[in-house]
Amino acid sequence: MNIKQIFKNNDEWISEKLKTDKKYFENLYLGQSPEILYIGCSDSRVSAEELMGVKPGEVFVHRNIANMVSNIDLSAMSVVTYAVTHLKVKHIIVCGHYYCGGVKAAMQSSDLGILNPWLRNIRDVYRLHKDELNFIVNEEEKYKRLVELNVQEQCVNVIKTSDVQKAYSERQLTVHGWVFDIKTGKLIDLKIDFDNILKHIMEIYRII
């Protein structure tokens, strides 16, 4: 990739936008009011806006390795708080993807230095769902299921926060767990039964 080309692309993009709307950037400058917070993986193949077909200003985005919502990650927690209490988003989406390198690494025995504590969170997801996962014989199916269960657990981590609990009861903020299938391009709603999950865990995590 030629870095200079990126600036040429940018110039083309500006004229393309101004061709259809002279006030395009003026309007962007005025502010943002996205209705969605998207938390996804940093993987270069999973380009959040493009796969959802949304425009600048429509989605607040946070990406890290394996779409984690770690309880003590100041960055992720700040994003959630800002999106929920200031931007007042209506939906929070945690979107994982099949063939995620982060999830794959967490399934293997290898010392990855600073990545170890990060990936350990995924190993914890494996431990929580060990009975189900160890029952799956096909390695690819097991890998894909761990991606899904990781999304589910990160959604639970979102719901553990007081800001989300408040918004959930005050204005029905909803949390969604999705997976992007790199092989087909399909975006899949895992249709996670949050009511059922919450019933079992809220006695522990309820803050408000």
Ligand code: CO
């Ligand atoms: Co990934």
